[in-house]
Amino acid sequence: xxxxxxxxxxxxxxxxxxxxxxxxxxxxxxxxxxxxxxxxxxxxxxxxxxxxxxxxxxxxxxxxxxxxxxxxxxxxxxxxxxxxxxxxxxxxxxxxxxxxxxxxxxxxxxxxxxxxxxxxxxxxxxxxxxxxxxxxxxxxxxxxxxxxxxxxxxxxxxxxxxxxxxxxxxxxxxxxxxxxxxxxxxxxxxxxxxxxxxxxxxxx
Amino acid sequence: xxxxxxxxxxxxxxxxxxxxxxxxxxxxxxxxxxxxxxxxxxxxxxxxxxxxxxxxxxxxxxxxxxxxxxxxxxxxxxxxxxxxxxxxxxxxxxxxxxxxxxxxxxxxxxxxxxxxxxxxxxxxxxxxxxxxxxxxxxxxxxxxxxxxxxxxxxxxxxxxxxxxxxxxxxxxxxxxxxxxxxxxxxxxxxxxxxxxxxxxxxxxxxxxxxxxxxxxxxxxxxxxxxxxxxxxxxxxxxxxxxxxxxxxxxxxxxxxxxxxxxxxxxxxxxxxxxxxxxxxxxxxxxxxxxxxxxxxxxxxxxxxxxxxxxxxxxxxxxxxxxxxxxxxxxxxxxxxxxxxxxxxxxxxxxxxxxxxxxxxxxxxxxxxxxxxxxxxxxxxxxxxxxxxxxxxxxxxxxxxxxxxxxxxxxxxxxxxxxxxxxxxxxxxxxxxxxxxxxxxxxxxxxxxxxxxxxxxxxxxxxxxxxxxxxxxxxxxxxxx
Numbered sequence: 001x002x003x004x005x006x007x008x009x010x011x012x013x014x015x016x017x018x019x020x021x022x023x024x025x026x027x028x029x030x031x032x033x034x035x036x037x038x039x040x041x042x043x044x045x046x047x048x049x050x051x052x053x054x055x056x057x058x059x060x061x062x063x064x065x066x067x068x069x070x071x072x073x074x075x076x077x078x079x080x081x082x083x084x085x086x087x088x089x090x091x092x093x094x095x096x097x098x099x100x101x102x103x104x105x106x107x108x109x110x111x112x113x114x115x116x117x118x119x120x121x122x123x124x125x126x127x128x129x130x131x132x133x134x135x136x137x138x139x140x141x142x143x144x145x146x147x148x149x150x151x152x153x154x155x156x157x158x159x160x161x162x163x164x165x166x167x168x169x170x171x172x173x174x175x176x177x178x179x180x181x182x183x184x185x186x187x188x189x190x191x192x193x194x195x196x197x198x199x200x201x202x203x204x
Numbered sequence: 205x206x207x208x209x210x211x212x213x214x215x216x217x218x219x220x221x222x223x224x225x226x227x228x229x230x231x232x233x234x235x236x237x238x239x240x241x242x243x244x245x246x247x248x249x250x251x252x253x254x255x256x257x258x259x260x261x262x263x264x265x266x267x268x269x270x271x272x273x274x275x276x277x278x279x280x281x282x283x284x285x286x287x288x289x290x291x292x293x294x295x296x297x298x299x300x301x302x303x304x305x306x307x308x309x310x311x312x313x314x315x316x317x318x319x320x321x322x323x324x325x326x327x328x329x330x331x332x333x334x335x336x337x338x339x340x341x342x343x344x345x346x347x348x349x350x351x352x353x354x355x356x357x358x359x360x361x362x363x364x365x366x367x368x369x370x371x372x373x374x375x376x377x378x379x380x381x382x383x384x385x386x387x388x389x390x391x392x393x394x395x396x397x398x399x400x401x402x403x404x405x406x407x408x409x410x411x412x413x414x415x416x417x418x419x420x421x422x423x424x425x426x427x428x429x430x431x432x433x434x435x436x437x438x439x440x441x442x443x444x445x446x447x448x449x450x451x452x453x454x455x456x457x458x459x460x461x462x463x464x465x466x467x468x469x470x471x472x473x474x475x476x477x478x479x480x481x482x483x484x485x486x487x488x489x490x491x492x493x494x495x496x497x498x499x500x501x502x503x504x505x506x507x508x509x510x511x512x513x514x515x516x517x518x519x520x521x522x523x524x525x526x527x528x529x530x531x532x533x534x535x536x537x538x539x540x541x542x543x544x545x546x547x548x549x550x551x552x553x554x555x556x557x558x559x560x561x562x563x564x565x566x567x568x569x570x571x572x573x574x575x576x577x578x579x580x581x582x583x584x585x586x587x588x589x590x591x592x593x594x595x596x597x598x599x600x601x602x603x604x605x606x607x608x609x610x611x612x613x614x615x616x617x618x619x620x621x622x623x624x625x626x627x628x629x630x631x632x633x634x635x636x637x638x639x640x641x642x643x644x645x646x647x648x649x650x651x652x653x654x655x656x657x658x659x660x661x662x663x664x665x666x667x668x669x670x671x672x673x674x675x676x677x678x679x680x681x682x683x684x
Contacts, residue, residue: 147271148337151321151337155337157224165309
């Protein structure tokens with residue numbers, strides 16, 4: 001009972017905040033709504049027993065991705081009115097596609113559940129409740145899926161190379177801080193102790 | 205499960221990965237000066253990986269509990285991929301040397317190597333996860349390569365367009381994968397095939413449709429082709445050649461693997477999709493090319509058209525059909541690389557790259573050898589005997605007719621006549637128009653490669669037909 005209440009609460013908040021993400025006028029507010037959606041998504045994950053994924057959702061998506069979004073949104077000078085104009089122009093077309101997708105989901109949910117080929121309570125790939133999520137994922141990741149794990153590392157390497165190739169350029173005339181030179185500089189190299197007599201001043 | 209045996213089967217991938225990482229270090233410390241060294245080493249590494257295919261990589265069977273398949277089919281496709289990647293690296297220095305300010309950097313060959321690893325994973329995937337990670341590795345390198353010329357706005361546009369649409373396609377593919385996983389309980393091809401054999405459920409059917417839509421996007425088959433002309437036009441020419449050859453092979457091989465190994469029992473379902481994509485690609489590729497003035501756009505439409513013909517072979521769904529697809533792809537890769545090498549020779553006396561059709565005019569008088577080679581590639585792409593492109597088309601149509609798809613073969617045949625029009629227009633411009641430009645003399649290595657490709661598509665290539673036919677059949681039979 002309490003589970004059902006929690007599910008409907010989280011699910012409703014996810015849907016509402018997702019709708020507000022795309023409909024709020026201020027991009028910063030959109031990001032905030034997105035963060036709320038992520039948090040409630042994490043709640044849903046906890047409900048189905050995927051606590052590790054819930055944590056990932058909070059740490060990675062809220063902690064890193066959404067904050068990054070926030071930075072980008074604040075740095076970009078977005079003309080809300082111009083974006084709105086685009087929405088108005090493609091509203092009909094978007095609505096058509098949304099309706100088609102919705103009809104497909106209904107049709108397919110009806111087809112799958114209604115004809116009994118999909119048993120919602122039964123899982124095709126059963127999970128072992130005795131092992132915590134994180135153990136199970138770790139065991140699979142470093143044994144059975146080691147090949148894919150390594151390949152995913154290569155994907156990240158490509159992302160890094162790509163970012164550097166596309167954005168890095170040598171700038172001429174930039175002065176860099178040379179820390180070892182700064183540290184090696186002694187007071188006697190830079191300062192001079194003089195004893196000027198009265199009325200004479202200092203010769204530089 | 206023996207770990208050492210598993211690692212022996214992925215030896216080509218290991219060689220390529222180790223080389224890519226080591227060369228990256230060389231590039232990081234050596235800077236711009238080591239570009240030439242890195243390029244040369246990369247080409248040799250690709251050859252080394254090709255030689256490594258002689259080992260367990262071509263007959264080992266399944267590695268990593270079914271995630272990776274090392275069979276003759278994968279080995280055949282990898283030979284094509286590694287070869288095309290090597291040519292893309294060889295083509296590059298000459299091209300980038302002539303752009304205004306966009307130098308070739310050592311990252312170029314390294315990204316090609318990484319892309320080749322991804323392509324290799326795609327063609328030997330035994331699991332949807334391997335397939336997806338391989339696809340992402342290949343695509344991510346491709347996005348960077350497409351916008352490699354940072355000073356050129358068209359190159360940047362190509363990269364961005366490819367990235368956004370590619371991400372959409374990956375999303376569609378992943379959605380399909382998640383549906384198939386949810387309804388079959390596994391991502392292993394063998395288990396998925398069992399689920400499809402066990403009876404149809406709407407979830408599996410929807411998954412199939414989404415997965416094929418994702419594959420069609422990667423293949424640039426109609427109706428998911430719209431990115432192709434812009435990306436091919438904007439990307440640097442050697443990169444375009446790479447997209448049109450190595451990437452096509454990997455996407456097609458991935459499609460074949462999914463269709464035959466994972467969804468073989470659902471032949472009747474995916475055949476409709478493949479037949480539609482095939483007919484639409486053949487017709488749109490042929491009609492769309494007619495008005496093009498830019499030679500790279502023309503070749504982009506030509507690639508769409510050719511994807512349509514290869515899909516005819518896949519629609520047959522038999523070992524003969526798959527063997528015809530591999531046969532077609534081999535010849536197509538040679539013709540395409542040859543055509544792009546000729547496009548690379550198109551530059552005026554100042555060394556500026558030319559891309560319009562008009563600049564080819566009168567080539568037969570200024571550079572008769574080059575014009576002859578280009579004419580042969582064009583005739584071959586149009587499928588005119590006795591050039592090898594004819595045999596390729598014959599093989600796929602034959603497979604389709606054997607499988608009872610007579611109407612498809614007839615439509616394909618009719619559309620190839622429309623396609624012949626624009627290929628012949630290139631020949632007409634070269635041979636019958638007044639000379640417009642005199643091209644600067646070309647590079648010797650590239651000249652050699654053009655001559656080699658032209659010899660391959662010429663009647664001399666008939667000598668290779670018997671061994672090639674036998675090899676493609678062995679490769680195809682390893683899937684069934």
